[in-house]
Amino acid sequence: NAGVTQTPKFRILKIGQSMTLQCTQDMNHNYMYWYRQDPGMGLKLIYYSVGAGITDKGEVPNGYNVSRSTTEDFPLRLELAAPSQTSVYFCASRGGTGVNEKLFFGSGTQLSVL
Amino acid sequence: GNSVTQMEGPVTLSEEAFLTINCTYTATGYPSLFWYVQYPGEGLQLLLKATKADDKGSNKGFEATYRKETTSFHLEKGSVQVSDSAVYFCALAKETSGSRLTFGEGTQLTVNP
Numbered sequence: 001n002a003g004v005t006q007t008p009k010f011r012i013l014k015i016g017q018s019m020t021l022q023c024t025q026d027m028n029h030n031y032m033y034w035y036r037q038d039p040g041m042g043l044k045l046i047y048y049s050v051g052a053g054i055t056d057k058g059e060v061p062n063g064y065n066v067s068r069s070t071t072e073d074f075p076l077r078l079e080l081a082a083p084s085q086t087s088v089y090f091c092a093s094r095g096g097t098g099v100n101e102k103l104f105f106g107s108g109t110q111l112s113v114l
Numbered sequence: 115g116n117s118v119t120q121m122e123g124p125v126t127l128s129e130e131a132f133l134t135i136n137c138t139y140t141a142t143g144y145p146s147l148f149w150y151v152q153y154p155g156e157g158l159q160l161l162l163k164a165t166k167a168d169d170k171g172s173n174k175g176f177e178a179t180y181r182k183e184t185t186s187f188h189l190e191k192g193s194v195q196v197s198d199s200a201v202y203f204c205a206l207a208k209e210t211s212g213s214r215l216t217f218g219e220g221t222q223l224t225v226n227p
Binding site: 004040041042043044045048058090092102103105106107108 | 118150155156157158159160163203205214215216217218219220
């Protein structure tokens with residue numbers, strides 16, 4: 001089972017460059033999320049989506065954009081990379097029902113902006 | 115707003131030692147509480163959860179009890195193993211659905227043989 005797949009695993013960007021972090025899930029989940037994890041900090045929600053065509057901002061959306069054209073894919077776009085965006089990025093989807101409901105996380109993308 | 119505070123790490127223990135990782139929260143109403151674990155090089159995985167006061171979540175020998183009177187959800191394990199070395203995150207969600215999680219800062223646990 002593939003679950004939630006993120007690419008790339010590592011990336012180094014120069015200030016001002018742009019890139020897209022890819023996230024895909026094969027579990028037919030409607031809800032998907034992007035989090036960033038900074039050293040010594042908990043995960044912060046960047047954007048989330050409740051289904052194809054619907055996205056909304058989380059706690060820290062500035063400098064990012066997302067789209068959700070299909071149920072499977074939820075890419076995160078950085079248009080003008082800044083050093084403050086150096087972080088580990090996690091994509092997640094929500095599955096299960098009732099007491100079995102939980103988030104499924106990808107393995108993360110480590111991004112450095114220099 | 116909602117917040118989660120975990121004990122500062124890192125925590126280093128010997129195999130078979132008793133583990134406690136403290137977690138307290140601030141939230142209105144009745145949030146659901148979670149512990150997630152992140153093994154090296156992997157994404158987070160749900161370890162256990164509790165959805166109402168006095169509930170006890172348990173999994174893989176880990177336990178945590180939802181204490182509303184002390185707004186706490188401390189993680190415990192009676193005898194840790196080297197394979198338990200990971201980062202542990204406490205989290206809460208206002209809805210029982212588990213979406214829109216608010217995470218603590220994480221606690222790094224290292225268990226030595």
